[in-house]
Amino acid sequence: MKSKAAARQKKTPFKVDAYGAKIMDVGDTQPYWDIVSDAWVRGAEEDLTTAGLMVNETGHIEFSLRLDPPSRMLMSDENLEARHYDLKTVLQVGIPEGERARLYIRISTIPYDRFQNLKQAGKNGKNPVAQFLVKKRLDRLDDKRRQGTIKEWSFYLTCTVKPSRPFSKDSPPDPEHLRKEVQRAQRRREELLNRVRNAGYRAEAMSAQEMFQEAWYYHNLDFLGGTPPQLLTESKARYEGAPTVQGAKDFLTLKRQILTTPTRTEDHAVVVNGSTLVYGISLHELPRQTEFGVLNAVAERITTGNMLFCIEIAHRDHGMEMEALEGANSKLHSATTSTKYAPSASAQQRYGSIKETLALVYEEGDNFYDVGVSLLLFAQGRDQLNEMLSQASTAFALFRSPRPVMHGYQSKHLYRALAPFNGRRTEFSFKLVETNAVGFMPAIAPFQGAGGGTLLYRNRANALTTFDPFAAGMGATHFMVIAPTRWGKTFLTQSMTLALIPEYDPVVTVIDRKNDFKDMIMSLGGVHVEFGGGGSATFNPMDLPGDEKAPDEGKMTFLLTLWRDFIPRNSDEERAGLEDTVLREAILMTYKAYLQEELPPRLRDVHSTLDTMTMYSDGDPMRASAVDVARSLAARMRPFLGDSNWGKVIDQYTNRDTNAKYMYYDLSKIPINAEQETKIAMRIVQDRVWQSARLIPGRKLCLVEEMGSTIRTKSDRDYMASWLRMGASFGLSVGGITQLAADLENMPELRDSFSWFFFGRLTNTEGLTKHLKMPATVAKAVSGLQKVDKDFTEWVLAFRPDEGDVNGEIIRVEESEHFFWLCSSQENHRRLREAAIKARHGDQLAAVEDLVAGRYPEVELTAEESAEELGSMPLHQLPVLETEAFA
Numbered sequence: 001m002k003s004k005a006a007a008r009q010k011k012t013p014f015k016v017d018a019y020g021a022k023i024m025d026v027g028d029t030q031p032y033w034d035i036v037s038d039a040w041v042r043g044a045e046e047d048l049t050t051a052g053l054m055v056n057e058t059g060h061i062e063f064s065l066r067l068d069p070p071s072r073m074l075m076s077d078e079n080l081e082a083r084h085y086d087l088k089t090v091l092q093v094g095i096p097e098g099e100r101a102r103l104y105i106r107i108s109t110i111p112y113d114r115f116q117n118l119k120q121a122g123k124n125g126k127n128p129v130a131q132f133l134v135k136k137r138l139d140r141l142d143d144k145r146r147q148g149t150i151k152e153w154s155f156y157l158t159c160t161v162k163p164s165r166p167f168s169k170d171s172p173p174d175p176e177h178l179r180k181e182v183q184r185a186q187r188r189r190e191e192l193l194n195r196v197r198n199a200g201y202r203a204e205a206m207s208a209q210e211m212f213q214e215a216w217y218y219h220n221l222d223f224l225g226g227t228p229p230q231l232l233t234e235s236k237a238r239y240e241g242a243p244t245v246q247g248a249k250d251f252l253t254l255k256r257q258i259l260t261t262p263t264r265t266e267d268h269a270v271v272v273n274g275s276t277l278v279y280g281i282s283l284h285e286l287p288r289q290t291e292f293g294v295l296n297a298v299a300e301r302i303t304t305g306n307m308l309f310c311i312e313i314a315h316r317d318h319g320m321e322m323e324a325l326e327g328a329n330s331k332l333h334s335a336t337t338s339t340k341y342a343p344s345a346s347a348q349q350r351y352g353s354i355k356e357t358l359a360l361v362y363e364e365g366d367n368f369y370d371v372g373v374s375l376l377l378f379a380q381g382r383d384q385l386n387e388m389l390s391q392a393s394t395a396f397a398l399f400r401s402p403r404p405v406m407h408g409y410q411s412k413h414l415y416r417a418l419a420p421f422n423g424r425r426t427e428f429s430f431k432l433v434e435t436n437a438v439g440f441m442p443a444i445a446p447f448q449g450a451g452g453g454t455l456l457y458r459n460r461a462n463a464l465t466t467f468d469p470f471a472a473g474m475g476a477t478h479f480m481v482i483a484p485t486r487w488g489k490t491f492l493t494q495s496m497t498l499a500l501i502p503e504y505d506p507v508v509t510v511i512d513r514k515n516d517f518k519d520m521i522m523s524l525g526g527v528h529v530e531f532g533g534g535g536s537a538t539f540n541p542m543d544l545p546g547d548e549k550a551p552d553e554g555k556m557t558f559l560l561t562l563w564r565d566f567i568p569r570n571s572d573e574e575r576a577g578l579e580d581t582v583l584r585e586a587i588l589m590t591y592k593a594y595l596q597e598e599l600p601p602r603l604r605d606v607h608s609t610l611d612t613m614t615m616y617s618d619g620d621p622m623r624a625s626a627v628d629v630a631r632s633l634a635a636r637m638r639p640f641l642g643d644s645n646w647g648k649v650i651d652q653y654t655n656r657d658t659n660a661k662y663m664y665y666d667l668s669k670i671p672i673n674a675e676q677e678t679k680i681a682m683r684i685v686q687d688r689v690w691q692s693a694r695l696i697p698g699r700k701l702c703l704v705e706e707m708g709s710t711i712r713t714k715s716d717r718d719y720m721a722s723w724l725r726m727g728a729s730f731g732l733s734v735g736g737i738t739q740l741a742a743d744l745e746n747m748p749e750l751r752d753s754f755s756w757f758f759f760g761r762l763t764n765t766e767g768l769t770k771h772l773k774m775p776a777t778v779a780k781a782v783s784g785l786q787k788v789d790k791d792f793t794e795w796v797l798a799f800r801p802d803e804g805d806v807n808g809e810i811i812r813v814e815e816s817e818h819f820f821w822l823c824s825s826q827e828n829h830r831r832l833r834e835a836a837i838k839a840r841h842g843d844q845l846a847a848v849e850d851l852v853a854g855r856y857p858e859v860e861l862t863a864e865e866s867a868e869e870l871g872s873m874p875l876h877q878l879p880v881l882e883t884e885a886f887a
Contacts, residue, residue: 219273261273476731514668550588
């Protein structure tokens, strides 16, 4: 008879390493046998990129689907209600009775290779300043990646398939039997895949290599974020050249490939896989309320370390459950209605609960499930684990359930049980009816972005969101930035502009009323053109680009609109239509008259044509009414031409070069209340931008500051909508910047012209849903945005595709100190920057490095500053008023 010590040694799952620490014999705890691919089932050459299935030693087969759940912006109350019944069908039909499904949400450090690929965007940019600043911003993100702050969210759904004819490793099936069982599992996989897609979620069957990757990550936690090895399937490669260990060949079976890192327990207090500490948390009872997206909210509150959520749903036998419920209901009915004995309060309470459950089951057609909700925390060191536990205990309160089970030393059991594709079930589950069970799956995911990875930002979930206005549609797409003063509209737009320059080398035009963009554009080598304030800049609206002799439709629309800015349309539509016809003819005839001239015509020449014309451009005579209209147009326009105040601006030859790579149109000298002057300046610049977009190859970007205040009338809206539509087809992306969503109240044409919207925190969000037709989820997200000084500012990024619902994410805009010092428009910062550049003999980048390092140049104080008794205080210590851009 064996001794008790020998018996204990046989039962214990532990071995002891050279240091005396206990090691779990992981090879005996997971039933992995092999992964087969669809290619193997077809009898074709093994292909790990085709869908795979895990065959376990117990005979269970498990398949998996890679999920792409919706973002928070897509989950309005209406969508949730509509998808509720679709998800019930997923559980009822996609997960048959007796089977178990698991939804895994792995939140771990983003793989190094993926992040490096994203960082390659625009590495060959031609502008050294933009290249420098983009690199600094990406380096800042890379620092957060190395610190473990930036995560990758991975979602996959697994489901067991019990064999129709039992088999196991000890009683293996013949090849034909195994093939039939695998084909049966394939059919189950397709059924669940179709149900999930019908519920509105993107899903694909996981490949054999992807299944191996997830199992490998789970059992080798130190390598999370690394590149897994390639799976070796049943072939000669598994057996050729196998090393001899303790006198026996050590073949690379699936277990040997996956279970390579020892798992041990230290001090009976913590589970360690390699050097990673593992801690398990589970819900012990049914939450009082299941809320869609609660897992996302829990994850966002745990800001350090890696983690894995596992939601397990096992489909119970409906007939047996109903029989048990009906039996209990009958007994309790008798007990509570008995006249012989007084019913207890607990019996009455239980009877009421069962009646309520039965009513729900009959009304909704619900089935029954065992549901387990667990979270595994993976930490590097005790300090990080303690921080994660502190954050997790607070976050789990969102489930509104009794205190969760903190497994501590016993986490080893949970860690073994929750391993992907092992066919097992957790011991920590509670029974739910279907209506409650669907509240856990699938969760919501961070929006990964659209249009490419040129613009790369961290989102609130600490994942990455990428987007690109030049790659999100057939042509360029337009974007609108809406936020109150001091939220950072300029900061965001400058950051986006600098990211686009290295990638596309676009022509950049900025129309600015407050000098916020001036320093950035000038640092890039831009040209400054000033309007208003008695400046000397003059423009000829009649200019044509290149060798063109006649206006295209865009130019004609501009000239007609400009004329109407001075002479409003007649309220009589018939009269207004005749005026448009006559004016169009006069413009064409004027250009024809100047075909042989060296200089282009001016508006005064159109006036002369109107004052003398009696025929149309094709030679047909004009009626008397048309001649009267021409004379009227000429007379009404006369005060704005020649040497008048307006004429000095719009009726002269152009004396500024407007063909530079980076153009800065400065409207700051125009008084705030001078709407007419601002509008005319906008028209002139828009025409110049349109002509550049039409003729210059490549991408073009135009930023319009305070766009909402410059678009008031129908002609304003019509021209802007036309300009946006035509510009997009020629690679022009326009970014509008304004303070209120109400600025777009009367602009449905413009609302539909923009694909991207960036919202800062607005006190009144009604305009988002009323004027911009945004879903309520966007308005809710906007009201909860955060701002952390010297770290980040949150924005709601909303993307409206040509087809489909609005999608989006809460992104965090963060830049380097180098960006701040080079782009800040504060007067104190400007003076320091200019002095530093002078000290570095014009080297901007070296000057910025000095400022970031705190090597401030000597700057003399102005007389006014001295008069304020600021004395010889260094400029960088002077009181600084925060601007909107860097508030």
